[in-house]
Each structure stands twice: as C-alpha cells, then as structure tokens.
Amino acid sequence: MHPLRAYLHRFVPELTEADWQPLAEALRPRHLARGDHFVRAGEHRPELALMLHGSCRLYYPRPDGEERTTYFFFENHLLADYPGCLTGQPSQFGIQALTDTELVVFDYALLRRLYDERPVYERFGRLVAEYHLLGTDARLTEQLLLSPEERYRALLASGKTKILERIPQHLVANYLGVTSVSLSRIRGRVARTRNQKP
Amino acid sequence: MHPLRAYLHRFVPELTEADWQPLAEALRPRHLARGDHFVRAGEHRPELALMLHGSCRLYYPRPDGEERTTYFFFENHLLADYPGCLTGQPSQFGIQALTDTELVVFDYALLRRLYDERPVYERFGRLVAEYHLLGTDARLTEQLLLSPEERYRALLASGKTKILERIPQHLVANYLGVTSVSLSRIRGRVARTRNQKP
DNA sequence: GGCCGGCGATAACAAAAGCTAAGAAATGAG
DNA sequence: CTCATTTCTTAGCTTTTGTTATCGCCGGCC
Numbered sequence: 001m002h003p004l005r006a007y008l009h010r011f012v013p014e015l016t017e018a019d020w021q022p023l024a025e026a027l028r029p030r031h032l033a034r035g036d037h038f039v040r041a042g043e044h045r046p047e048l049a050l051m052l053h054g055s056c057r058l059y060y061p062r063p064d065g066e067e068r069t070t071y072f073f074f075e076n077h078l079l080a081d082y083p084g085c086l087t088g089q090p091s092q093f094g095i096q097a098l099t100d101t102e103l104v105v106f107d108y109a110l111l112r113r114l115y116d117e118r119p120v121y122e123r124f125g126r127l128v129a130e131y132h133l134l135g136t137d138a139r140l141t142e143q144l145l146l147s148p149e150e151r152y153r154a155l156l157a158s159g160k161t162k163i164l165e166r167i168p169q170h171l172v173a174n175y176l177g178v179t180s181v182s183l184s185r186i187r188g189r190v191a192r193t194r195n196q197k198p
Numbered sequence: 199m200h201p202l203r204a205y206l207h208r209f210v211p212e213l214t215e216a217d218w219q220p221l222a223e224a225l226r227p228r229h230l231a232r233g234d235h236f237v238r239a240g241e242h243r244p245e246l247a248l249m250l251h252g253s254c255r256l257y258y259p260r261p262d263g264e265e266r267t268t269y270f271f272f273e274n275h276l277l278a279d280y281p282g283c284l285t286g287q288p289s290q291f292g293i294q295a296l297t298d299t300e301l302v303v304f305d306y307a308l309l310r311r312l313y314d315e316r317p318v319y320e321r322f323g324r325l326v327a328e329y330h331l332l333g334t335d336a337r338l339t340e341q342l343l344l345s346p347e348e349r350y351r352a353l354l355a356s357g358k359t360k361i362l363e364r365i366p367q368h369l370v371a372n373y374l375g376v377t378s379v380s381l382s383r384i385r386g387r388v389a390r391t392r393n394q395k396p
Numbered sequence: 397g398g399c400c401g402g403c404g405a406t407a408a409c410a411a412a413a414g415c416t417a418a419g420a421a422a423t424g425a426g
Numbered sequence: 427c428t429c430a431t432t433t434c435t436t437a438g439c440t441t442t443t444g445t446t447a448t449c450g451c452c453g454g455c456c
Contacts, residue, residue, distance in 0.1 A: 184435055
C-alpha cells in the first residue's frame with residue numbers, strides 16, 4: 001500500500017479505492033537535500049507533503065537574525081505550512097531538511113476540493129486536526145507546568161527518542177525552550193543524579 | 199438566533215434549520231456559581247458546553263498540591279474536556295467558574311452521531327479543530343520564542359485584553375508561565391520603561 | 397465598625413538560566 | 427590523512443526568575 005494511503009487509512013479505514021484515486025494521481029515525488037527548504041519564512045506554499053524518509057525542522061527566524069527550532073519531523077509525518085494554507089498568508093516559519101529527505105507532495109487546493117466531493121476526506125481532516133491539537137496542547141501544557149530540567153526528563157521518558165538520537169543538541173535545546181548551554185548543564189545534572197542513588 | 203447556532207454559523211454558514219433541530223432539542227441549560235466545576239481532574243465528562251456568560255479557568259493540579267491555570271474562557275467559547283472526549287480517558291484538568299456562569303450543554307455522543315448523519319457537522323468539527331490548533335500553536339510558539347517579559351508585552355498588545363481586565367493577576371502569571379512575584383516585577387519594569395522614553 | 401482572607405507589591409536571598417568565551421571531541425571535505 | 431567545521435562541554439560572570447516572607451489594600455462578612 002502506498003505510504004500516504006496507509007497514513008490516511010490509520011485515520012479513516014473506510015477509505016475506498018475510488019476515494020484514493022484522485023489523490024494518488026496528483027502526487028508528486030520530491031527530494032530535499034540536507035539544508036534544502038520545503039518552505040521559507042515569507043513564502044506562501046499551499047502544499048502538503050508526507051515524509052517518506054529523512055528528518056526536517058520547523059524554525060522561526062527572529063528579528064535579531066537568530067533562529068529558533070520548534071518542531072521536528074520524521075518518516076510518516078505530514079509537512080505543511082498549515083496556518084498559511086488556512087489563512088492564505090505567507091509562512092511565518094521555515095521547514096528545512098536536516099538530512100536528505102524524500103517526500104510526496106500534493107496541493108492544498110486538491111484537499112479542499114476533496115473535502116467537498118468526498119466526505120471521507122472531511123472526516124480525515126477533522127481527525128488529523130484533532131490529533132495534532134491534542135499533541136500541541138500537551139506540549140504547551142508541558143511548557144507551562146514543568147521546569148526545563150523536568151521537560152528534559154519528560155523527553156527522555158517519552159516515546160520521542162528519535163529527537164534525542166537524530167537531532168543536534170542545540171536544536172533540541174530550542175525545542176525545549178532553553179539555550180544549548182543550559183541544556184548541557186541540565187544533562188550534566190541529570191546524569192549525576194542518576195548515578196547517585198545506587 | 200440561538201447563541202450556539204450563531205457559533206456554528208460562524209464556521210458553517212450553510213447550516214440549515216433541519217441541521218440545527220436535533221442539536222437544539224438536546225440542549226440543557228446549566229448554571230455554575232463562582233467556584234463550581236464544569237469538570238474536575240479525574241472525572242470523565244463527555245459533554246460540550248457553550249458559555250453564554252461568565253468566566254472560567256482550566257487548571258492542572260500538581261503532585262505537590264499546587265495548581266497551574268493554563269486557559270481562560272469567556273462568553274461564546276466552547277468548553278469541554280476535549281482530550282477526554284476523544285480518548286475516553288478521565289480528565290487531566292479541571293474547569294472551574296471564576297464568576298457566575300451560564301452554559302448550554304450537550305453530549306459529545308450526540309455530536310459524534312451528527313458527524314455521521316449530517317456532513318455539515320463533520321465540517322464544523324474540522325474547522326473548530328483547525329481554528330483551535332492555530333491558536334494553541336501560536337501560544338506554544340510564543341512560549342518557545344519569547345521571554346516572560348516579551349510574553350507579557352505580547353499579551354498587552356494582543357486582543358486578549360479580557361484576560362488582563364477580568365482575571366486575577368496570579369492566574370495570569372500561571373497563564374504566562376511565570377510566578378506571580380515575577381509577573382509583578384515584570385509589570386514594574388514595563389511601567390517604568392514606558393515612562394522613560396518621553 | 398471591625399475582622400479576616402484574598403490579592404498584589406516589595407525585599408532579601410537562593411537557584412537557575414542567559415551570555416560570552418574557550419577548548420575538546422566528533423564530523424566532513426578534500 | 428589532515429584540516430576545517432560543527433557540536434558539545436565547561437567556566438566565569440551577569441541577569442532573571444523562584445522562594446519565602448512581610449506589608450498594605452480592599453472587599454466581603456459578621
């Protein structure tokens with residue numbers, strides 16, 4: 001089964017071959033080399049993409065020229081300037097490949113048409129939005145409830161080990177809302193308190 | 199027009215009288231006195247409510263007995279343990295009235311049935327989830343990108359003046375992810391730097 | 397009126413995080 | 427293999443925040 005069809009299937013198992021066809025015909029493969037962008041801040045890119053392989057980051061440029069990375073994407077994640085698709089505005093952020101990445105891309109306009117023509121896509125859209133809302137809300141809550149050290153420990157304990165294994169530490173620091181220097185100190189503390197107990 | 203119907207209408211103007219009827223018949227008015235809960239942490243409450251009047255807070259209890267308030271709700275906001283509705287799990291948080299509050303309540307099970315029976319509700323569900331996702335994402339980004347003082351200034355500049363006008367300051371501090379003492383200091387700094395320039 | 401509890405400002409101290417810089421370790425390129 | 431770049435750690439210092447406690451203000455309640 002096509003990876004995108006499998007992705008849809010996880011949310012809407014009732015998806016038929018007839019539902020799948022119009023989307024399948026519109027798919028475009030795309031390759032991003034390390035450092036390439038799926039979208040840059042300021043661009044409008046009303047496209048969605050499923051990642052087949054690789055890793056990407058979402059980052060915001062700041063007035064002072066610095067960047068802050070707030071999300072990571074791996075295989076089987078959807079990639080898009082979702083706010084831009086919904087509002088028609090240019091993207092506030094960039095999405096950049098951290099390693100060589102393979103995508104299949106389709107237009108947001110097509111998805112909108114499928115929302116109207118095939119109810120199963122409307123349901124898919126609802127479920128995807130709900131799923132992401134739950135995740136984003138949990139992460140916001142973590143930011144508000146936990147200290148930086150607690151957030152690092154939570155990341156250790158969570159299923160998101162890919163982030164720790166495959167992402168440079170200064171970007172993980174951004175993701176946790178601290179500086180890389182501070183994360184390094186936290187790691188030192190956590191490692192030490194681990195060895196203390198026994 | 200009924201306030202809930204007006205709320206629906208903002209997302210799905212195509213909603214017909216026939217669409218509205220089954221929901222209208224199931225509505226239950228409810229009153230919360232100051233301090234009453236719509237849902238407590240640990241309860242399962244698969245209901246949605248539209249606020250007609252009043253103000254509520256969403257808060258997480260912590261192991262140490264403290265509480266952290268992360269959201270506020272006012273007139274014309276939907277109220278629900280959304281994660282609990284979606285997963286069937288008990289709520290992680292409480293929702294409590296800060297002032298006397300009027301609600302209209304209906305069951306999540308009904309909404310699920312309407313998702314199946316009337317496509318306009320499926321679309322409504324998608325749009326509401328997308329809308330809230332945008333808001334939550336913006337707030338998470340603010341937490342990751344801005345310092346506490348910048349977040350306070352952003353709140354001042356935003357359209358959310360209700361929060362500053364109607365919510366006790368120590369709860370606003372929670373909402374911004376700082377302590378009440380720190381927010382008090384920040385307010386002092388901001389007030390001083392305002393008067394400096396002229 | 398007087399009492400009391402919640403709320404907000406402030407101070408003093410401790411703890412943590414930010415900033416800058418330097419150096420070690422790992423990674424890549426030629 | 428070597429050189430250069432990136433990444434990570436560590437240190438010294440500054441700034442901010444957290445913690446605890448006190449005090450004043452205000453509003454509700456008897």
